[in-house]
Amino acid sequence: MDLTLYYHPLSSYCHKVLIALYEHGTAFDKRVIDLSSEAERAELRALWPLVKFPVLHDRARPCSVPESSVIIEYLDRYHAGAGRLIPDDWDTALQVRLWDRFFDNYVMTPMSQIVADRIHDRQGDLTSQRTLLNTAYGMIEHQLATRQWIASPDFSLADCSASPALFYASTLVPFPGDHGHLNAYFERLVQRSAFKQVLEEAKPWFEFYPFAEAIPQRFR
Template identity: 60%
Template sequence: MSLTLYYHPLASFCHKVLIALYENGTDFDRRIINLGEEADRAELEAIWPLCKFPVLRDHERHRDVPETSIIIEYLDRHYPGTQRMIPADWDDAQDVRLWDRFFDQYVQGPMNTIVVAHLTGLSCDQTKERTKLKTAYKMIEKRMATRSWMCGEAFSLADCAAAPALFYAATVLPFPEEYHHLQSYFERLVARPSVKQVLDESKPYFSMYPFADDIPERFL
């Protein structure tokens, strides 16, 4: 096998890369990393000293590729499938990259801050973080009024980022009932076979998530 993914099935950023891999049926080996295990942590740190997953190892090209967006672009370039994650058109590609960063920074970001504070006991301004999520939800609601996927009619890198970000964000701040476009978009995401597969594989690990009680029963 040419590719090995170092990841954990519960981690939202790992979900993002898994969705891209499943979209195109890309073959890869799995190396689940438990950061609580010294040997696993040392193995990951030897590959990527910042000790963050996911990391993709390309055995054929002798390259280790970190960072979710970079991994997906790398796959698009060297292991392309029928579902292109970055459009060929420059302007369309820039739009996809913008909304990819949006979900990583302004949905995943506040959600992760709240989760980490809960896990570690460190203080954070949860009102401030939830206000960021409210603003992000409002922007998504407006944008999805005129499109099926985040950047038009084709599933892309931006949607890979959106699925796990929204899934976990909803556990710390539910979507407003009046945001029908946001809710419809989320339903399209979780019905996507690649996303469904990722969530199904996460089920055995959901009990480890600090807000597991807020995950809807249908995903358990």
């Protein structure tokens, strides 16, 4: 098989790429990387010296593509299915890329910081991170007032980013009850077949998530 994804089943950024691969129906091999193993770190380092996953390796071209958003752009260009995750219309595509960056920077980043503080037993600035998440929730709620998907009439790169970001963030800072659009959007995301497959595959690993007790029972 030409494509191999180097990833970890708990990683939100890896989930984002897996969703795109399943949306496209793209055939690929999986290589789980355990960063605690020096041999596996060396394997990943050979592809991307920063030793960060996900990385997609394409033997046919050949090349290695790092960074989740760039990987999805690459898939849309070279390995797309019937649909596209980045619209052809430039203005809509710009909004898709904006909201992709929004979820990575303002939902995944504070979520990841809270998780890292728990892993390393650090006293982080939880108030600041949770405030940022609540601000992001409010902006998402406003954006979804007249939309089914976050940035485009169709499911897009931005929704690939939103899915794992909101899944994990909601275990740390629950969505406000009065954010009806956000809550409904999350339900649409978790019912999407591609994301359902990602969550199903992640189930055996959820016990290793530092806030595993906060994952709703329906996902375990």
